[in-house]
Amino acid sequence: MTADRMDTDHIAADRTSHDWDAVVIGTGPAGMAAAAALAEGGARTLVVDEQPEIGGQIYRAIERNRNHSRLARILGADYLRGAPLAERLRASGAEISLGTLVWRIDEERGVWIRRHGAIERVSARAVVLATGAMERPVPTPGWTLPGVMGIGALQIALKSGGLVPAGRLVLAGSGPLFLLFARQCLAAGVRDMVLLDTSDSTHLLGGLPLLPRALTGEGWRYLLKGAGLLAALRRAGVPFYRGVRDIALEGERHVTAIRFVHRGGAARLACDTVGLHEGVIPQQQITRSLGCAHEFNPAQGSFRPVLGASGTTDLPGIHVAGDAGGIIGAQASAHDGNIAALAILRDIGRLAPEAAERRIAAETRARHAHLTVRPFLDRLYPPRAEILAPADDTVICRCENVTAGALREAVGRGVTGPNQAKAFLRCGMGPCQGRLCGPTATAIIAAATHRSPEETGYYRVRTPLKPVTVGELAGLADHGAPNAERNRERPS
Amino acid sequence: MTTGRQHDLIVVGGGLIGSAIAWGAARTGADVALLDEGDVAHRAARGNFGLVWLQGKGVGAPAYMHWSLRAGHLWRDFAQALVDETGIDIGWSQPGGLQFCFSETELDARRRVAAATRADGGDIEIEILDRAALLERVPAIGPQVVGASYSLLDSHVSPLYLLRALQQGLQTRGGTYFPTARVSALRAEPGGFAADTARGVVRGRRIVIAAGLGAAALAPQLGLSMPVRPERGQIIVTERVKPFFSYVGSGVRQTAEGSFLIGSSHEEAGFSEETDVTTAATLCAAAVRAFPQIADVNVVRQWGSLRVMTPDGKPIYEESQRHPGAFAATCHSGVTLCSAHAFVLGPAIATGTLPDAVACFRSDRFDVQAH
């Protein structure tokens, strides 16, 4: 270990371009707020994002679109909340590095990045992981066909390119984004749109006890917005099927139709584009790769890293802010970013403890006001059961075309967890590195072995977290290769 | 899970060695119980490079060389039998192995290996290829490669599918695979042995400990000795590439799926399975020297796993003198020796004996060396 570690330090030192007080990963609401607050507090701060523009996914292309009156109107007031945040980040003095992939983080808070085709390591006294959420994978028969996308993905096309689907659009799913995007399509002039709501109306009853609390704080605004979206869609006469299940996509080279069951009867609609959505889940690749403890949150049906106050992980100096730590939404995420930043400023001696506590308390109250509605929404919109228990012939691992049935068969032969399943089936071994099958694999194995998702566990996530090439890694070996000779001598 | 039924053979350890012995024993009709850990056990099979590598193996240790070569010659029949019984494509092919040399000094070293192997009567042809001869076989080779040693006996396989097939083959033969049955204690009883596992007690007339690094603590409980330590190996795997390099390379090979495997390292890192950038860089640099064209290929994963090393790097096979019927087996070449473990060792242990060929691999050889 010792010789190895010295080598690592040698390369790391050689490749480390700057030592920062803080490196923030992600420029969504949490990342923008964290980086701005850190820089405002005097910390030398670098914020990176793999996209070419700041904003993350929720405020995607905010700096371009805020002045685009039509698109700004379509996307709505909540989207435009990203504009002052972006301004704040720009004015804060934080260094912003876009088009920058993070492919590894080491225990010494070294962040390995690739930008402009070159690899560097940036080290910091504190790292804020503000990597946000991704759409929950929705394994559905035919979901690998071109023309089938996440509703979040369709919304990204709208934000980043002013694009809306032409021809018939079917949106199938549930949750706030499902309704919001439908409304945005309406405003954008999409005429031929059908909504298949997969939420179960019985969940409304279960959610009622949570409703009083949901009306407190800022919660009522979310509920009012939801009611407004529904009313607008109804006024416009958008076909709206409720309680839809057993969805399947048809097509040879591109989706051509969607099948589903509605009120006990089979239905089929020809279509040109399908958007699927069953909520969002935290992006856990980085925290998993670092070996941080994770827990399963049954209310949200997803894993999240175990975090302390102000987003601390079990690794010193590594914080998580925003949806990456559990789904809290954009506005609470911005407060979360502020909280992490204030705690870091305190820890590195840039902010007096009393001032930090006072400001953290205020941010925590503001954050909490946005969370009152969350338990109600979580109860109202759980993911539809069939995506957690897909039919045997449904592909769950898109990269390696592994089906739910193949996984169940392996479990029947004694595979007890996701890692053995990965080894035996290549499930999760493709380029997406298990992002699109991990949640499903855990759910299927848990069900088949009568254990909880937490007991079942999750893939061990390996670096590189994003693609780097063999040549880029080889290029780091300019300092001689002490192990190479031995490796050739002892090949097996 | 305990039924009070006494199995003919308990195999402690569901890795490549234990699973091969278990399948081999079950093929002779024995009722075998294979005890394995859960999802996140240290698994050397996960970190195996997948080589059946024989050229140069056991130079200076003829018994090891001959045992390995026997395994090498058994591989074709072994792979066929496994595929026939399970229907699982284990990705085995035998295009021959190439060890690339980047200097005349390295090439001379390979010549000496070939000569030493001949002198010890090794049943293997090792051909030395100069650059021109190598280019005939591998036109894509990089400019820094001056030659290679080549053996037709070398082959490669997916170690993960191999493990899966062995465990499935065992079940097909009526054996029982017990996952999440980590063994906490072993003891001798009248007429057999008992294993305390996380899922209850399992009993058997005979027992073999093939628990990798876990054997160090378990073996002494039955009068056996397994002085093993971990050695970390890191491997890099790339995205799929269309068929490019069909041979088995010593540090870089292309799998049946198309991925390149690049590796692996040899490190003293205790029980850490972490990875580091220096090792990744070193491994990739060597691969690019062999094949400059793979520089643009994306890396998908880098991981570390623990090999099971004995003090002299050779296997240990022994039967307990205090408790006859209790055996132990370990080696760091779980793939290369897999055929012999399944076809020779497993059937012998099922009948309560060790093959003569492995009689010299007892652990007491280390006691002698210590004095």
Add this chain to the structure above:
Amino acid sequence: MFRRIEPAPAAGTLVFDGRSIAFQAGDSVATALIAAGVERFRDHPRDAAPRAPYCMMGVCFECLVEIDGRQNQQACLIPARDGMVVHVQTGARQIPERGHDR
């Protein structure tokens, strides 16, 4: 198929499998291609089935294309640039089998 809610002036042109595609400022390669009606980005390495962007945010790796001779590039993460030459990614990456020195 997609359409723009408002036409904007072209910021440049890329070539996709021989076809010229004008793109707008801010377009990623993926955005430019779907706006132009491209339905198939790659053929899957296992079954050669057509695949196209699914997540648009860099996590699904379904939008892989060849850009300026480099294969398996994530179209949704790479900004469109004038003169870019883009091709469908047909199955697994292909690398030349011949060395450079003979």
